[in-house]
Amino acid sequence: MKKFTSVHDAGEVQPLVRHAIEIKNGSGAPNIGKGKTLGLFFMNPSLRTRLSTQKAAYNLGMDVISMNLNQDGWKIEFDHGTIMDGDSQEHIKDAVKVMSSYCDVIGVRTFASLENKEKDYNEEILNAFVQYSEAPVISLESATRHPLQSLADLVTIEELKISKPKVVVSWAPHPKSLPQAVPNSFLEWISHTDAEVVLTHPEGYGLSPTFTEGISITHNQKEAFKDADVIYVKSWSSFEKYGENNGEFRDWVINEEKMRLTNEAHFMHCLPIRRNVIATDGVIDESMIYTQAKNREYAAQAVLEKIVKGL
Amino acid sequence: MKKFTSVHDAGEVQPLVRHAIEIKNGSGAPNIGKGKTLGLFFMNPSLRTRLSTQKAAYNLGMDVISMNLNQDGWKIEFDHGTIMDGDSQEHIKDAVKVMSSYCDVIGVRTFASLENKEKDYNEEILNAFVQYSEAPVISLESATRHPLQSLADLVTIEELKISKPKVVVSWAPHPKSLPQAVPNSFLEWISHTDAEVVLTHPEGYGLSPTFTEGISITHNQKEAFKDADVIYVKSWSSFEKYGENNGEFRDWVINEEKMRLTNEAHFMHCLPIRRNVIATDGVIDESMIYTQAKNREYAAQAVLEKIVKGL
Amino acid sequence: MKKFTSVHDAGEVQPLVRHAIEIKNGSGAPNIGKGKTLGLFFMNPSLRTRLSTQKAAYNLGMDVISMNLNQDGWKIEFDHGTIMDGDSQEHIKDAVKVMSSYCDVIGVRTFASLENKEKDYNEEILNAFVQYSEAPVISLESATRHPLQSLADLVTIEELKISKPKVVVSWAPHPKSLPQAVPNSFLEWISHTDAEVVLTHPEGYGLSPTFTEGISITHNQKEAFKDADVIYVKSWSSFEKYGENNGEFRDWVINEEKMRLTNEAHFMHCLPIRRNVIATDGVIDESMIYTQAKNREYAAQAVLEKIVKGL
Numbered sequence: 001m002k003k004f005t006s007v008h009d010a011g012e013v014q015p016l017v018r019h020a021i022e023i024k025n026g027s028g029a030p031n032i033g034k035g036k037t038l039g040l041f042f043m044n045p046s047l048r049t050r051l052s053t054q055k056a057a058y059n060l061g062m063d064v065i066s067m068n069l070n071q072d073g074w075k076i077e078f079d080h081g082t083i084m085d086g087d088s089q090e091h092i093k094d095a096v097k098v099m100s101s102y103c104d105v106i107g108v109r110t111f112a113s114l115e116n117k118e119k120d121y122n123e124e125i126l127n128a129f130v131q132y133s134e135a136p137v138i139s140l141e142s143a144t145r146h147p148l149q150s151l152a153d154l155v156t157i158e159e160l161k162i163s164k165p166k167v168v169v170s171w172a173p174h175p176k177s178l179p180q181a182v183p184n185s186f187l188e189w190i191s192h193t194d195a196e197v198v199l200t201h202p203e204g205y206g207l208s209p210t211f212t213e214g215i216s217i218t219h220n221q222k223e224a225f226k227d228a229d230v231i232y233v234k235s236w237s238s239f240e241k242y243g244e245n246n247g248e249f250r251d252w253v254i255n256e257e258k259m260r261l262t263n264e265a266h267f268m269h270c271l272p273i274r275r276n277v278i279a280t281d282g283v284i285d286e287s288m289i290y291t292q293a294k295n296r297e298y299a300a301q302a303v304l305e306k307i308v309k310g311l
Numbered sequence: 312m313k314k315f316t317s318v319h320d321a322g323e324v325q326p327l328v329r330h331a332i333e334i335k336n337g338s339g340a341p342n343i344g345k346g347k348t349l350g351l352f353f354m355n356p357s358l359r360t361r362l363s364t365q366k367a368a369y370n371l372g373m374d375v376i377s378m379n380l381n382q383d384g385w386k387i388e389f390d391h392g393t394i395m396d397g398d399s400q401e402h403i404k405d406a407v408k409v410m411s412s413y414c415d416v417i418g419v420r421t422f423a424s425l426e427n428k429e430k431d432y433n434e435e436i437l438n439a440f441v442q443y444s445e446a447p448v449i450s451l452e453s454a455t456r457h458p459l460q461s462l463a464d465l466v467t468i469e470e471l472k473i474s475k476p477k478v479v480v481s482w483a484p485h486p487k488s489l490p491q492a493v494p495n496s497f498l499e500w501i502s503h504t505d506a507e508v509v510l511t512h513p514e515g516y517g518l519s520p521t522f523t524e525g526i527s528i529t530h531n532q533k534e535a536f537k538d539a540d541v542i543y544v545k546s547w548s549s550f551e552k553y554g555e556n557n558g559e560f561r562d563w564v565i566n567e568e569k570m571r572l573t574n575e576a577h578f579m580h581c582l583p584i585r586r587n588v589i590a591t592d593g594v595i596d597e598s599m600i601y602t603q604a605k606n607r608e609y610a611a612q613a614v615l616e617k618i619v620k621g622l
Numbered sequence: 623m624k625k626f627t628s629v630h631d632a633g634e635v636q637p638l639v640r641h642a643i644e645i646k647n648g649s650g651a652p653n654i655g656k657g658k659t660l661g662l663f664f665m666n667p668s669l670r671t672r673l674s675t676q677k678a679a680y681n682l683g684m685d686v687i688s689m690n691l692n693q694d695g696w697k698i699e700f701d702h703g704t705i706m707d708g709d710s711q712e713h714i715k716d717a718v719k720v721m722s723s724y725c726d727v728i729g730v731r732t733f734a735s736l737e738n739k740e741k742d743y744n745e746e747i748l749n750a751f752v753q754y755s756e757a758p759v760i761s762l763e764s765a766t767r768h769p770l771q772s773l774a775d776l777v778t779i780e781e782l783k784i785s786k787p788k789v790v791v792s793w794a795p796h797p798k799s800l801p802q803a804v805p806n807s808f809l810e811w812i813s814h815t816d817a818e819v820v821l822t823h824p825e826g827y828g829l830s831p832t833f834t835e836g837i838s839i840t841h842n843q844k845e846a847f848k849d850a851d852v853i854y855v856k857s858w859s860s861f862e863k864y865g866e867n868n869g870e871f872r873d874w875v876i877n878e879e880k881m882r883l884t885n886e887a888h889f890m891h892c893l894p895i896r897r898n899v900i901a902t903d904g905v906i907d908e909s910m911i912y913t914q915a916k917n918r919e920y921a922a923q924a925v926l927e928k929i930v931k932g933l
Contacts, residue, residue, distance in 0.1 A: 030346070035652070037680055039673065045385060047401070048409055051350065051376055055413040058348055058374040063680040065673055074667060074894050083898040085797050090669070090894035094906075098670055098893065098915040102677040175396050271409060272385050272401035276394040284405075293409040341657070358712070359720055362661065362687055366724040369659055369685040486707050582720065583712035587705040595716075604720040 001306045003130055005123075005139040006147055006188065011306075013154065013192035020155045020295070020302040023059075028301060033060030033308050039103035040066045040140065043125070044111045048271060048293055049140045049148065053107055056300035060308065065103065078124060092125070096132035105307055106133055109140035112179035114243030120144060120179075121208065136307045138300075144208075146181045149270050150189035151299040156292045157195070157230060160266060164194050165229035168265070170221060171201035172278040173252050174235035177245040182234045182270050184211040191215070200224035202249045208239050221252060228262040233269045235278060254279035268292055312617045314441055316434075316450040317458050317499065322617075324465070324503035331466045331606070331613040334370075339612060344371030344619050350414035351377045351451065354436070355422045359582060359607055360451045360459065364418055367611035371619065376414065389435060403436070407443035416618055417444055420451035423490035425554030431455060431490075432519065447618045449611075455519075457492045459614065460581050461500035463606040467599055468506070468541060471577060475505050476540035479576070481532060482512035483589040484563050485546035488556040493545045493581050495522040502526070511535035513560045519550050532563060539573040544580045546589060565590035579603055623928045625752055627745075627761040628769055628810065633928075635776070635814035642777045642917070642924040645681075650923060655682030655930050661725035662688045662762065665747070666733045670893060670915055671762045671770065675729055678922035682930065687725065700746060714747070718754035727929055728755055731762035734801035736865030742766060742801075743830065758929045760922075766830075768803045771892050772811035773921040778914045779817070779852060782888060786816050787851035790887070792843060793823035794900040795874050796857035799867040804856045804892050806833040813837070822846035824871045830861050843874060850884040855891045857900060876901035890914055 077088035110125040120143040267287035388399035421436040437453040548556040578598035699710035732747040742765040889909035
């Protein structure tokens with residue numbers, strides 16, 4: 001594996017999912033990363049990703065260097081040919097070439113602007129890292145995808161051992177505009193399993209057609225929940241009216257009543273979760289969220305192991 | 312040891328103090344922490360605690376993940392049942408469960424608001440960590456106690472080899488309102504030794520009765536200093552008029568003249584210290600402060616070793 | 623080696639340069655730092671220095687503690703005898719004694735105020751670290767020098783294998799006032815080689831005579847470039863009118879036309895570089911900048927190895 005930025009880099013999905021479960025069950029390769037350094041570069045806050053990826057690297061015997069790019073380093077220029085006479089102090093090309101030259105593997109956390117759809121969906125920042133890095137690049141979430149989260153989600157669902165589960169991806173309300181990276185990425189990964197997938201969201205909150213092609217979509221949340229085995233929840237802002245979320249549709253909150261419509265479904269959410277806005281305390285406290293989060297460690301370890309083996 | 316938040320978690324105090332001294336003298340267990348990860352989570356600035364605890368973990372062969380919670384992560388909600396529709400992005404329950412799931416031991420640094428006595432003295436934040444953590448929790452200072460500092464202080468006093476020392480805990484002036492954690496905690500720990508303890512402070516700067524029960528108190532600083540073997544100094548704000556410190560009582564500064572009233576006493580302070588406000592340069596430069604600080608490493612190592620052995 | 627703050631601490635320069643190249647070629651001492659801790663303390667942003675020094679320490683088997691002093695710790699007082707009644711919370715003397723007591727080697731990154739020439743050129747902060755540290759001190763750039771950069775630069779030039787190269791140090795334009803540390807330090811180090819050195823800058827941008835003694839200086843950039851083998855470029859503010867840079871002399875930018883005046887010279891710059899202000903994209907993309915940056919790792923490793931051997 002030379003990079004890990006989406007399901008398309010993962011090779012066969014099922015073996016990778018099963019390997020993460022094997023690692024969870026104790027069959028890791030504890031010294032494979034000995035003498036190798038993982039560099040983790042963050043452009044926005046992160047808790048689970050920061051901790052789980054660092055722990056996964058330690059599990060493999062790797063050293064880790066962690067950096068908040070905008071805070072510990074210089075202001076970065078992303079455009080080409082610019083006369084760099086303003087605020088930005090270093091070009092992304094130079095920063096990435098240098099940073100990656102000190103590391104055996106790098107991870108980078110970027111984010112959607114939610115202002116410029118083209119820039120976001122072209123993954124300008126992540127792609128600059130992939131283009132200029134001298135080391136393999138792992139996405140720690142990018143503008144449009146969150147592949148380590150999705151892999152952990154697939155591990156979590158696989159552990160449920162439900163044959164052909166009905167997995168419902170539901171939009172939920174939120175006071176702020178959030179990226180589409182998590183649902184995009186989950187849809188991309190879940191389509192590599194035997195799950196039946198239904199996507200439900202209010203009108204105006206559709207995702208990019210690239211990610212929903214061939215997936216059943218309904219604006220009737222309760223209808224969607226019927227017979228569901230997994231309710232995968234996330235808030236996101238509009239793709240069409242890019243980045244918009246007017247804070248409406250509060251009745252899309254996931255509560256116990258709605259969960260009773262399902263086939264005793266498991267509630268999943270990637271965290272952080274705003275309690276009693278996205279879902280009620282009662283739903284969250286009976287959910288898979290902590291298992292999902294813990295599986296981030298094994299997902300990261302499976303990916304790192306595969307990358308380190310290829311060095 | 313399943314947690315370390317106060318002297319009540321320490322088991323017998325004297326053996327722990329003696330073990331820290333043994334570690335200082337070279338009898339540590341350098342590989343006991345191999346393959347174990349310590350997570351350090353800070354909610355306010357820290358220098359000694361950050362460095363000494365990390366070094367102690369390295370001495371045991373542990374890996375360390377360090378995080379400034381409010382800066383590198385999300386804004387945290389502490390209340391229960393809240394509709395999380397405002398600034399805070401993640402509930403403490405979810406954050407702690409997840410953070411601790413990636414670590415074998417966690418340390419957390421919280422702080423007193425000095426605005427809400429009840430919240431502070433109920434240790435709401437520290438207790439949430441203890442309640443929700445899946446790993447043992449070490450307090451790296453909390454709203455009302457600083458047990459690793461107190462243990463290091465007892466090590467420092469033990470090394471003086473004075474039988475039944477007279478230990479005077481003296482308030483000192485300071486331009487800002489400071490927590491009561493250090494004196495509270497020191498009084499709690501020193502009462503497990505053979506020391507004679509005297510507490511001296513201006514009227515209005517009494518500590519919580521919980522911590523001063525059975526301790527001799529005087530408002531006459533010079534009287535208190537007579538025959539003292541150890542002068543343990545700290546500024547703190549009022550417990551009664553909670554958090555108040557009007558910057559008065561500048562003449563409570565510790566100077567050479569006052570030190571001459573003692574039995575050639577050793578001056579102790581936990582650092583950071585404001586020179587020529589808390590005490591004069593002359594007093595500080597002849598003091599135990601650097602020994603105290605260095606003993607933080609051995610105190611942390613003794614506690615970590617005991618916790619790791621119990622994993 | 624007890625400290626590394628300038629070329630004067632380096633012992634013989636050529637053997638150190640050659641040892642860094644040997645390390646690059648694979649003859650490092652991977653376990654010499656085992657059980658030793660390097661503390662890295664930053665007072666301003668840093669990318670290359672932070673990463674390369676940490677990687678060098680890992681290469682030697684060391685543990686690393688990294689801290690942003692003003693952000694993660696307390697506000698520091700530098701003056702002596704002050705009544706510390708204002709903003710600063712801890713005296714540099716106390717902070718350094720304590721920080722260094724937890725580490726086997728420390729590195730510190732300070733910076734020029736560019737406001738007070740005397741304070742800057744007296745290296746008040748770096749010298750306080752050297753004075754009070756209980757462990758050897760490595761400068762990670764100071765107010766007036768950047769010795770790890772200079773050592774990496776000498777490694778880069780040595781690898782070119784040019785006998786008696788003509789090395790031109792050229793000023794370049796920049797929108798902001800920058801320190802003189804890099805050119806000062808480079809001149810100090812390059813004078814220990816067989817290179818012929820020419821310094822060129824606009825009138826008013828001379829460096830301190832301490833660093834330019836015996837070096838040929840011209841205000842005619844094009845004249846200087848003739849027959850050059852290495853063009854070493856940096857912007858700096860005026861030493862005479864201390865810290866001034868009015869943003870003029872834009873025509874001092876290094877472009878392809880000027881490079882054609884040279885003996886197919888190699889362009890060097892320490893990074894970060896403002897593209898199309900300091901030099902054009904065309905010049906930068908054909909330059910030695912990434913080699914220089916990568917050599918920072920081997921320079922740091924050579925210095926750390928020498929210091930660790932002396933512990």
